[in-house]
Amino acid sequence: MKKVTIDPITRLEGHGKIEIFLDEAGNVANAYLQVPELRGFEKFCQGRPVEEMPRITTRICGVCPSAHHMASTKATDAVYHVDPPLAAKKLRELFYCAHMVHSHIVHFYALAAPDFIIGPQADPAERNILGVIAKVGKDIGLEVIRNRAYAQDIQALIGGRATHAVCGLPGGMSRGISEDERRDFVEKGRSFVEFGKLGLKLFNDLVLSNKEYLGLITGDVYFMKSYYMGMVDSNNRVNFYDGDIRVIDPEGKEFARFKPAEYLDHILEHTEPWSYLTFPFLKKVGWKGLVEGMDSGVYRVNSLARLNVADGMATPLAQEEYERFYRTLGGKPVHATLAFHWARLIELLYAAERFSELAQDKEVTNPNIRTIPTATPDEGVGVVEAPRGTLFHHYQTDENGIITKLNLIVATVQNNPAMNISVKKAAQGLIKAGKVVSEGLLNMVEMAFRAYDPCLGCATHCLPGQMPLEVTIRDYKGNEIQRLSRGLSGRI
């Protein structure tokens, strides 16, 4: 069989590679998304003191370190059975909303927007963030940079550093904020909300108003029926920092609702020999292979999943957009993989509104932000919604608080089965016998996993951001018969 290799793909947190196998006629027989990386945190964290986990596990991902910092900090609270003061919880959520703003800005504007605002099969030389700025105007480009910088500055102020924050401890936070700092946050919050509204207006004007793009979003190539998982508050609204985990089935019915500490009843991980990444699935449905539908335990996390499992958004402007989203796409649940992007923009507005609410709450300046733990440490689970989906940290310790066992279920890993299915489906829908495998088509295969927000793409926010791409077509004996590559110029 002919093999089409896309290597390296780089907008994943970790290196990735796609192998597409073509049958004799030239149709896609199968496609694999391989992840060739493993660092072994779950092993080398054993023997470390649990209170150091928030400062070690951030290094799992330098693009969403604050998600690991918060999940880890919450897990240490649970290990020590300590309830942090209200001000500490609010300060953590404030910090975390700023992180969501940073991450969602970068993903939409640098990674996703080029495919829509410039066009999925447009000249790849223009299909990047610079092309986006040229099209939407430099003023908007500067707003992107300014608001992301604000979000980084806020994290650095509360957490010590924008990347790899150090503020979280079992029982609270290491440093409080002053009244002057709070007032500055209120100003920045206003800017975030305006910027969040702008993103949805741009999406409306440039994507949804374009029939071709709307057709792509709602069409078959990027459609996938699956279960969804996400965190909700007590009113079943989206929450990033705290709540219960809710799962819905492909028809939209509630399949499970559980406390973070009960996750072992609901999730298992399958292993394949061709990837270092595991394949999580719903325990009560079971692993049926890389297939979609009601009988397959494959589920999805991240923005679209969060909106699908929730009954609404907790802030007014985001709620309006939530209603418009489902009105436009034909009701719940939405299975259109490209709708992850739209959902992400609605969440950006929610994060901005929620940040503003918390910044206006004077409680965040209350200096009482630490409770010293007194109970004997044993075991705890901490969960947040990372930008890329539900993130579980589970620690077991000895009576001295030293880690004996650690289990991490990371957002992107949970989408690993779904990304494989989406890539295969897009490849099968786009690459056909007798049709030239063009760069544009391959970009559209890439769009299938780009919707899931591959982590390192965050870094592309101010430089030409395209997938370095190399495609080798071989005959069944492995002899190279055709080689396509795309350089910086974007030319093949």
Next chain:
Amino acid sequence: MPRLKLALYWSASCGGCDVAVLDTNEKILDIAEIADIVLWPVAMDFKYHHVEAMADGGIDVCLFNGAVRNSEQERIAKLLRAKSKIMVAFGACACFGGIPGLANLTNRAEIFEQSYIEALTNDNSGRIFPQTRTEVAEGELELPEFWDTVLALGQVVDVEYFLPGCPPPVDLISKVVDALATGQLPPVGSVIASDKPLCDECERKKEDKRITKIYRPHQIIPDTERCFLEQGIICVGPATRGGCGQRCIKANMPCRGCFGPPTGVVDQGAKMLSALASIYDVKDEAEVKRMVEEIVDPVGTFYRFGLSTSLLRRKRM
């Protein structure tokens, strides 16, 4: 002056170093002014075969972040070394192995067992492990070989400069860019940071007080003005190079050593142990024993970022 050819690469790392480059904000434009970026897999469209096609020495500067822990990373490190006139170990992982280097306390077999068998959510009674080659129905799939030992960049290839930090702070990244822009490069082997320990620039009050008990960070609310060590909290400042801007200390958390040892210190952990011993008030053997017991994780605290390049290097296999 001709435009520089610049490569940025990430290896066994988290992506935080790449974000740090972007956090220079407007400085990025300065970089674009002086340099053509010829490789930056996270942001740009060049591939390995473009680099392979270049003449040896065809790249002026390579900023390499991440440790080296598998066969593909070694191949790319050697390729970039051959093509680059100047190789910069960018960030703690490339300089000293970083936090991924803590995996040297274990080995491949143990990591695989934990990741694919023992983790609480594993469903793997067939004991399936990732393989370098796998036959699937349609053909063969390959993965790089995962090593037992995590290495720093300098343990794989020669390195001209070291920029420490996890991630390096923006002002030091700017310093490197300015040095490249003006061509005023420091002597080969330089570390782009202070030569002195962090304590020398720390603004906290020191009273030469001796301690009788070690507290873990969650056990005490520290005074924001006083030296952490003198409050009984382990702070790796005495054994760590300065230049970080005291980011953690200003957030009222002690140093964990991401800048590596200062100039003249061979082993960061040994230096820290000696600093602790000199401040801990011990009169007899029982008190020494108590002190040792109070240091709950010496290797993970004193060698958090530097195990790969320390005298210990790794657990005996």
